[in-house]
Amino acid sequence: MEQLLQHGLNALMLGGTYALLGIGLTLIFGIMRVVNFTHGELYAFGAYMMYALVMKAGVNFFAALGLAIVLGVLLGALLELVLLSRLRAADIDTTMLVMIGAWIALQNAEQLAWTGVAVSINNPFPAAPLVLGPVSVAWNRVFVLVMALLLIFASHTVINRTKLGRAMRATFQDRDTAALMGVQIGAVHTATFALGSGLAAAAGALLGPVFVAYPSMGDLAAAKAFAVVILGGLGSIPGATLGGFILALVEELGAGYISSGYRDAMGFLLIIVILLFRPTGLFARKERIG
């Protein structure tokens, strides 16, 4: 029972970042119809920016976190303007191939810049864990969860309460009609990709100090983000949020009770099973247009 509680708590801590990753991907997918294979690279970028700022430049941890997210937003905007802006009329397979090419180039650029050796990032939190009765949790993980929840709430607000968010939702519903109503589709796409990329970079910047940073870390993160999106259903932010926590729980329980070697296989198995039995995702109301 105590073990189960501990697994549940670990899943809660991890789920927030999975949700961040999933929200970024689901926004880009839902609004732009782009399968964003560079998502994991933005995650790795966030982690490496933390490494560069905290460990190399000696910047304060919290300032570095904010800066890493801003840099992720800028890189996302740049990618969209350079690679995707001229492909807005292209079909989904074409953009997918371009994103795969960009992913490979980015990941190997990271490898070239930071070498293949994993690096760790110091954090300012006390090393002694927070003990809650029979279970315990590290302070830095509590911080990760709080930050993740704040960022999820912030993106929810941007999408539901701002003018940009309204334009994004309109584009999601019907791109052509939105364009006719005067929505600047190009600007919405750039903003969406930048926002989604910023969330991925935030997830990397938060989890990088918890684990270690290495150049191919984005691959697993991207796979998990896809699992979260498929769990939650296309373009649904509440779905992606819940999906993130469900994936973390399945992984924790799988690693705890089946085999820790298969921890990372859980996400993939979940993808296959869900697409077989409930292809619209667990929470989607809208029919999928795949």
Place this chain on the structure above:
Amino acid sequence: MTARLVAAAVIVALASIPLWMGDPYVLHVLIMAGIFTIAAMSLNLLLGYAGQLSLGHVAFFGVGAYASALFSLGFSVHVLPGMMLSVQPTPVWLAMLAGMLAAGACGWFIGRIAFKVRGAYFVIVSISFAEVARLVALNWVELTQGPMALNNIPALSVAGFAFLRKPSVYWLVLGVAIACFILIARLVHSRAGRAMVALSENEALAASVGIDVTRYLVLATVVAATMAGAAGVLYAHYVRIVDPDVFLFIYTVTMAIMVITGGKGTLAGPVVGGLIFGLLPEGLRALAIGPETQWIVYGVLMVLVVYFLPQGIVPALRGLRLRSGS
């Protein structure tokens, strides 16, 4: 008629290479390029003709390699608690057939289940399948030796002749490649092939005129998977060591780049792409460029090809020839 003459001349030229090229390293590069070209041709059947962006293709390659290696080495594994399944080492040619069959069976499975979902979802399912296969190969140590890899895989030997030296392996790979090329050419010009093309052009229309969608998609996946399995089998018994890295996504990407650059949906496309990208790494290495830069070049090339040669090299050349009026 001229097409056949050109084909015959190309085959003779390719077959003659080991006679005048004594450098074993060059032959090694050509053998690996040939193995990947076979895999690319099989991917083209799905990508180019059936219109399915299957990005888990390396799974079939890896399953073929592992199954063939395991049967030729023999293995014993716990299936259920207290129940052992033991297989004695089988002759290599039989193990090779088993490897292709295993890959084909995976193809059937993926074809059956994955075609419930299309487009981006199919891509993600196919990638997930390959990743699960890689993690199983890594973690099921009793069967696969995990990261220790399967070593000392025997080379193919038929009637006392062992395919150990590079020229013999080269001719074997060339022979399999030609057989696969002919098989694909026959298939795409048959009724089944036209059905596949019709599906990729407009699935709803194709279904409305009575084409059994699932049946032809499964057929295409099984044939493509068996062929990719054959490439994996050749790889296993040539390199003679198989580790979980054969399932890496980057190999699927290599195959996809070969197909797309050469020209998807053309017979010659994967061959042209396979030769270019099979030999390009060696050219880049000669320029003293490390593997990271090489992959960056691959990634950038992929983007550039999609922008400037969306149809691929072969259709672009064909267009040039038509325009010049010859």
